Amino acid sequence: MGRIRILDDDTISKIAAGEVVERPASVVKELIENSIDAGSKNIYVEIQDGGISYIKITDDGSGIDYDDVEIAFLRHATSKISSDEDLFNIRTLGFRGEALASICAVSKVELITRTKENDLGVFIRVEGGEIIEKKECGAPLGTTIIVRDLFYNTPARLKFLKSPGREGTIITEIIQNLAFSNSSISFKYKNGDKLIFATKGDDNLKNTMLSIYGKQVNDNLLEVNYDDGSVSINGYIGNNALAKNSRNYQSLFVNNRYVKNKTINAAIENAFRTFTTGDKFPMYVLHINVEPSIIDVNVHPTKAEIKFQNEQEMYKIVFDSIKKAFSTTKTIPNIIFEPNVVSKSPLTANQERIDFAINEKRDYNIPDDSSKEYKYINSDFSFNEESSLDDLKKEKEEIIITGSNVENKLPRLAVVGQIHFMYIIAEGEEDMFIIDQHAAHERVLYEKYLSEFSDAKIQSQTLLTPIIVELSSTEKNIVVENLDNFAKIGFGIEDFGGNTVSIRAVPVILGNPNYKELIFDIITEIQEVSGNFYKSINKIIYTMACKSAIKAGDRLTIAEMNKLIEDLRRCSNPFACPHGRPAIIKMSYNELERKFRRIL
Structure with a gap:
């Protein structure tokens, strides 16, 4: 008997569902997009257990006719397109006609809907792709859909989901972006019993951002506006006060669709960095509107990656628009001064000291100034995103609280003074040492904090x-x-x-x-x-x-400098901060005399 078989419709539906419904957030996104395409002005989303056990979406859109309800649950059934030509002028969010069919194939779905032409609505219940019940009922205008027990009939899928908390966070991000792209729609979102946010639906993007990000962003948003007839850009970008350590606060929309495009992102960030300092990332919500025919949405299940016909031209337009926003707007951030409520300095005389020993396997040497450039040793414990608590405990085992052998690694030093309130000059028996006060204190705090955390004694x-x-x-x-x-x-x-x-x-x-x-x-x-x-x-x-840690520019007393050096001597690696930047360099007196030509 042959081994190759034609799959049954049920198996085919479940496989197809896997391409559309990867997680609860996929369900929420598809259903909200359907609500938006139905002309809704109010959308109410409720989830429980991160959307795994319960998702409910209610809208006041156009609804579905009684005769169309069953068809809506079939694959490739859609009201958005009718031929392949429509694929090149897509103006709706959903167009493949797979959302409801894919969702109901792996969950238990209830739908109540009514159109304005009908006095009665219709209720339909579908489980695993099979219609269980259908009847007329009283209903408000619009559609309410409830999705229960996602992946109940494909348990292997459940194993790949994150925790309910994390799944809920992903859903929150999806709804935020849909709200940013549809400020004229009022979104209300509840996770369990908690209202996460509610937007006004007043067609004001800034108000939508304030509803989601909080009022603290209000004074630090710069408006972006551009329109040449064929391309328009509008939205807001945060000034340096709102800069972030990641790109999690960046939302780009093209023709009201949340998208990703490396060229546009590079243009925004490069323009941002011409007006700001540091290497953080800008917060922004930007809308670009162009003719649909000049972009390719790839007709892909995620519909997130796009390409422009002329990416170089788009780069210049976006870059110039961001520069103009910074050039024509006050960019000095508002600073809120708060009273100090804890002790002034971490270097007080009664600060508890933890003595750290050196692991015997390590061989540290203070870099010698034998060449034109100072050399330094990187921290041998570099950050790895897969690090776990066990990794930290293992690292801490090498930082034993004994203080032995420290003298053989960093000699006792006498402080001479401070340069530019940034570097400490100290002398040993045979060498001069320059210590970066911030990097040194960062190393001290890191090792002490690591030890206390690993011992649960913070x-x-x-x-x-x-x-x-x-x-x-x-x-x-x-x-x-x-x-x-x-x-x-x-x-x-x-x-x-x-x-x-x-x-x-x-x-x-x-x-x-x-x-x-x-x-x-x-x-x-x-x-x-x-x-x-x-x-x-x-x-x-x-x-x-x-x-x-102590900052560059902080004035230190001789006593504080001596204590910092003594604490540094007791670290497992006193020669670099945790990020690998040098904390200390030295120059021998012999080398110093050669530089002044006292000796040849």
């Missing part, structure tokens, strides 16, 4: 005045999902209602950094590894050490 202190932080809905979800994990790194954080949280306790070791900024940076690190806190913990500790 000490917290309660703030006299809690710090209230306003977040976007996505950021708020990440914090709330990780409240216990924040506690493990020394932060006492509580839900403060709306999109705000309250920081009530902070790690003692950190001193007094900008805690608002630090929380945003930690959120970004968690987002970078798909919401997995422990995969991001190493980089979180890097970030916390960097933000809390």
Whole structure:
């Protein structure tokens, strides 16, 4: 008997569903796009368990006729296109006619709908692609669809889903972008019993951004406008005060469709960096409108990647538009000054000291100035996004609290002074040393924090005045999902209602950094590894050490400089900050005399 068989329709439907329905967010996206194409003015989304067990979407769109309801659940049934010529002038969001068929093939679906031409609506229930029930019923204008038990009949798919919290975050991002691309529609979104956000639907993109990102972005958004008759660009880009450590806050739309295009993204970021400092990424929500015939949406299930006929021309248009926004707008960010509520400096005399020993396998040497350029040794524990708590504990095992053999690695030094409030000059018996005060203190804090975290001994202190932080809905979800994990790194954080949280306790070791900024940076690190806190913990500790360390420009006393050097001597690797930048260099007195030609 032959081995090749023709698959039955049920199996074919489930395979096809896998191309359209990858996760709960795919369902939400497809159904909301159908609601938008139906002319809805109000869309209400509710999910439970990250959309795995329950998704409900209600709209006030045109609805579906009684005779068309069953057809809507068939593959390649659509009202959006009628021939291949329509593929080159797509103006709707959905056009393949696979959404409902694919969704109902792997879930239990209930749909209630009514058109304005009918006094009664229709109810239909479909499970695994089979129509179970259909009847007339009373219903408001529009459509309500409920999707339950996603992948109930394909359990292998469930294994590849993230946690309900992470799946919910992905859904939130999808709805945010759909709201950004449809500011004339009011979106209301609930996750469980919590209202995540509600937009006004007043056709004002800035108001939509404020509803989602919070009012704190209001004064730091620059308007972008361009129109030459064939290409128009409008939207907002954040100034340097809203710059982020990742591209998670970038939304680009072409003809109201959320898309990705490397050329456009490069144009935006390159223009942004001509007016800002640092290597962070701009926040933006930008709309580009062009003739559909000059773009290719690839007729792909995700419909996210696009290409323009003339990418170089589009690059120049976008680049110039962003430059104009920065050139014609006040770009100095508003700064909110807050009272200090914790101790001034992490280098107080009574600061607890942890003595670190050197792992005998390591062979560190302070770089010698024997050539024209200073040499340095990179930190031998580099960040890996796959790092876990076990990796950190293994690293910590090499930083034993004994203090032995330290003297053989970095000699005792006498502080001479401070240069430019940035570098410490110190002398040993045979060499002169220059220490970068920020890099050195960052190394000290990193190793101490790593040790305390691995031993679960991080000490917290309660703030006299809690710090209230306003977040976007996505950021708020990440914090709330990780409240216990924040506690493990020394932060006492509580839900403060709306999109705000309250920081009530902070790690003692950190001193007094900008805690608002630090929380945003930690959120970004968690987002970078798909919401997995422990995969991001190493980089979180890097970030916390960097933000809390003495800064370039800080004036230090001789006593503070001596203490910093002594703490540095006790580190496992005193010669580089955790990122690998040099913390200390040396020049022998012999070399110094040669440079002054005292000796040949």
